[in-house]
Amino acid sequence: MVNLELVSFNVCPFVQRSVITLNHKGCGYKVTFIDLSNPPDWFLQISPLGKVPVLKVNDTEVLFESAVINEFVDDVTPGTLKPSDPLTLAKNRAWIEFGGTCLADLYMMADAKTENEMQQRTDVCRDRLQHVENILTHTAFFNGGDFALVDAAYAPLLIRLDFLCRKIDFLDWNGYTKLDRWKENLLGLESVQDSIIEDFELHYANKIRAQNGYLGSLL
Numbered sequence: 368m369v370n371l372e373l374v375s376f377n378v379c380p381f382v383q384r385s386v387i388t389l390n391h392k393g394c395g396y397k398v399t400f401i402d403l404s405n406p407p408d409w410f411l412q413i414s415p416l417g418k419v420p421v422l423k424v425n426d427t428e429v430l431f432e433s434a435v436i437n438e439f440v441d442d443v444t445p446g447t448l449k450p451s452d453p454l455t456l457a458k459n460r461a462w463i464e465f466g467g468t469c470l471a472d473l474y475m476m477a478d479a480k481t482e483n484e485m486q487q488r489t490d491v492c493r494d495r496l497q498h499v500e501n502i503l504t505h506t507a508f509f510n511g512g513d514f515a516l517v518d519a520a521y522a523p524l525l526i527r528l529d530f531l532c533r534k535i536d537f538l539d540w541n542g543y544t545k546l547d548r549w550k551e552n553l554l555g556l557e558s559v560q561d562s563i564i565e566d567f568e569l570h571y572a573n574k575i576r577a578q579n580g581y582l583g584s585l586l
């Protein structure tokens with residue numbers, strides 16, 4: 368039995384991808400929270416980019432990059448969250464990467480200092496999400512009826528979009544109906560709900576406000 372410890376930061380969406388995967392696979396794991404604004408030395412020694420998530424395996428080995436961590440977790444636990452068809456798997460990996468770019472877009476939106484700048488970055492984000500809307504079909508999850516790693520990768524983004532859309536004029540879900548349904552399907556899963564930290568919206572809003580951008584002034 369493999370011993371897993373996830374090094375985490377409370378509102379990091381990449382960490383949340385791994386938490387969802389770990390929850391979904393039902394394997395036991397320990398979480399260690401760090402303060403990213405004042406990271407401890409032991410963390411900087413094991414995380415080559417100084418980023419979370421990091422997964423400590425059997426107290427000796429270290430993995431970084433959420434997509435890699437999630438594939439490893441999937442590989443060492445019963446069942447699979449990866450499609451068996453190589454082309455579908457490759458496409459899933461590409462869209463997981465794309466989802467990371469969308470998360471970076473949200474960060475950049477929050478970092479914009481003026482209304483105009485934020486508007487431009489919001490447009491970039493909307494365009495990016497349009498690509499996701501276009502690739503989705505009318506199934507419950509990305510590949511069909513079965514939850515996969517690609518679903519775990521997008522849930523943190525969709526949770527943040529859900530929050531932001533209730534606060535600001537961002538996305539008209541009527542133009543993103545497949546994305547909206549996917550969001551609702553994902554939010555209905557226990558593995559996703561259990562990945563949401565207590566007072567998430569408060570912490571997320573505080574994180575955005577700490578960026579001192581225009582978006583923070585609207586929350």
Ligand SMILES: N[C@@H](CCC(=O)N[C@@H](CS)C(=O)NCC(=O)O)C(=O)O
Pocket residue numbers: 376378379380381382403416417418419420431432433434467
């Ligand atoms: N590509 C990485 C991104 C991880 C990432 O950007 N984590 C952020 C927190 S959400 C971080 O640790 N930032 C600290 C830094 O950049 O110094 C992954 O998928 O794991």
